[in-house]
Amino acid sequence: MAITPFHARVSSSASNVQLASARAGRTRLHIHNDSTYALRVCEGASATSTDYTMYIPPGGVWEHPGPVYTGTINGIWAGVNGAAQIAEGI
Numbered sequence: 001m002a003i004t005p006f007h008a009r010v011s012s013s014a015s016n017v018q019l020a021s022a023r024a025g026r027t028r029l030h031i032h033n034d035s036t037y038a039l040r041v042c043e044g045a046s047a048t049s050t051d052y053t054m055y056i057p058p059g060g061v062w063e064h065p066g067p068v069y070t071g072t073i074n075g076i077w078a079g080v081n082g083a084a085q086i087a088e089g090i
Contacts, residue, residue, distance in 0.1 A: 008086040012077040016046040020073040025090035029064035035082030043069045047076040
């Protein structure tokens with residue numbers, strides 16, 4: 001089974017921003033926080049500084065463990081600098 005890759009760069013934001021749209025066939029999700037500020041990521045709901053699913057430190061990388069969540073992925077940074085590099089596969 002071949003995997004079709006999707007790549008995106010999402011600029012940092014001090015308010016909630018969508019990192020990845022919902023993809024029913026998502027099998028992989030990889031996020032690199034290419035910022036000097038921490039990134040908080042939330043599955044489904046809007047991410048806030050106190051309500052989030054995972055924390056990615058500056059320069060950190062996170063790969064979603066299986067089974068991979070297929071809904072919308074949102075994020076919020078502690079400050080504005082850099083971006084998130086998103087790689088996902090279906």
